[in-house]
Amino acid sequence: AQKVTQAQTEISVVEKEDVTLDCVYETRDTTYYLFWYKQPPSGELVFLIRRNSFDEQNEISGRYSWNFQKSTSSFNFTITASQVVDSAVYFCALLRNDMRFGAGTRLTVKP
């Protein structure tokens, strides 16, 4: 069975702080994809990143970075120097044949 756990329900930080969103997944498959999506207050789901199970190289995109570690089944997401516009719900997801989402982490960045 596939499962994604985002243990942090809500996080609140002050602007310019760094914040890490945790994601732990479970799967018996050796081939799979991991994703992060952002859902801003407007409600749409915005794709941020995709990683396949054979690529453990960390990735940085501007203020965003992702740390994928198969040994701990984790795919964590860090926002550096957070901004108010980063306030949203962030979802981690696991894809094998279907796509399963974690419960989401609501991030609030205060000015």
Added chain:
Amino acid sequence: DAGVIQSPRHEVTEMGQEVTLRCKPISGHDYLFWYRQTMMRGLELLIYFNNNVPIDDSGMPEDRFSAKMPNASFSTLKIQPSEPRDSAVYFCATTSWGQGISGANVLTFGAGSRLTVL
């Protein structure tokens, strides 16, 4: 491409009425997923199709829910009869696996249909 198109964006109906939600996938995408989002349950996968064929409908909550994909460019999710607990945002998402297709290997979501059952 206009992306995944869902209609209606908002629907308010009374308990017992039939509700039909519609989705037009991105051209060339052969996988289509229906999700339901509520505060209590988060994003739940209801059903998904591959090449218009339902592959896994184990997430469909009960027989009141049905989904069809009569062709590659259209899918419906129907609730009959509707109940207040069906109130949620319903998302359609599509993708294709491989190369050379717009939006391949990433699930692209529609804007969602917000359903309120009174």
